[in-house]
Amino acid sequence: MSKTPKKTTHRFSVPPRETLRAEEGFDLAAFDRSATPGWEHGRKRAARAMADHGARLSDLQERLFAEGRSGGQRSVLLVLQGMDTAGKGGIVRHVVGMVDPQGVQHASFGAPTRAELAHHFLWRVRRALPAPGMLGVFDRSHYEDVLIARVDGLVPRDVWERRYDEINRFEAKVAASGTTIVKVALFVSLEEQKKRLGKRLERPDKYWKYDPADLAARAQWPAYQDAYQAVLDRTSTDVAPWHVVPADHKWYARLAVTELLLDAFRDLELGWPPAAFDVEEQKALLAGA
Numbered sequence: 001m002s003k004t005p006k007k008t009t010h011r012f013s014v015p016p017r018e019t020l021r022a023e024e025g026f027d028l029a030a031f032d033r034s035a036t037p038g039w040e041h042g043r044k045r046a047a048r049a050m051a052d053h054g055a056r057l058s059d060l061q062e063r064l065f066a067e068g069r070s071g072g073q074r075s076v077l078l079v080l081q082g083m084d085t086a087g088k089g090g091i092v093r094h095v096v097g098m099v100d101p102q103g104v105q106h107a108s109f110g111a112p113t114r115a116e117l118a119h120h121f122l123w124r125v126r127r128a129l130p131a132p133g134m135l136g137v138f139d140r141s142h143y144e145d146v147l148i149a150r151v152d153g154l155v156p157r158d159v160w161e162r163r164y165d166e167i168n169r170f171e172a173k174v175a176a177s178g179t180t181i182v183k184v185a186l187f188v189s190l191e192e193q194k195k196r197l198g199k200r201l202e203r204p205d206k207y208w209k210y211d212p213a214d215l216a217a218r219a220q221w222p223a224y225q226d227a228y229q230a231v232l233d234r235t236s237t238d239v240a241p242w243h244v245v246p247a248d249h250k251w252y253a254r255l256a257v258t259e260l261l262l263d264a265f266r267d268l269e270l271g272w273p274p275a276a277f278d279v280e281e282q283k284a285l286l287a288g289a
Contacts, residue, residue, distance in 0.1 A: 015263060020260075036246070037246070050255055054258065060262070074178045075179045076268075079183040082188075122166065146164060146167070164235055186245050187228075
């Protein structure tokens, strides 16, 4: 039986769910992307905290998985959004990677296929929602349909304008069905993005991550910032609030997202499901087997 890990002595002075929540009036243009809100202990202690938090997160995720296997209906969904190089992949590897992969459902939403375009834009998203007991991860998500679709003019304005309210209604239903939604928007500065793109061009093992189209998106930076501001203004709700994470420091972004997930799991007050059989009877049968 797994044991609950000891708590770390290095903690956030204010929980990320409070400091990073996109409240009314949040101004993305004034957002410091190199800041480390609520964390005053530096990078080395952040690494220690990550190890501790990872053990706790793994324990709670296993409890949720066990609950789902025993008839429970609850799940958790982590939604990751951000410009290229914002660190979404790193979150998946270094945060989600700390838990048992059999309890994770990962989905990445790129350009819709011809079959997907024949349906409502949320059709493919509904099909990827986590099953009971699972931690679902959306690496990019339905928000692409009010981000790239808006910036690149893939659909008329009146179409993407309606989608904000559609998304809010959709997420409210998902939450009501038993899924806790954790929405994270990762933001790097323009300068940091340039550094990260440059590193991909310097290392042969990173060429595959470089896409010349990233430069086109970079040229549209102001338009994307406006589109993200609209997302934060119009889809940060009580049941599915946005958390805006400064991502110039990868270590901080990963620690903050880990803490956000931990809080979501703690809120579920997860225990271990009771045995669906007579334990003493089975012990006796096993002893004589």
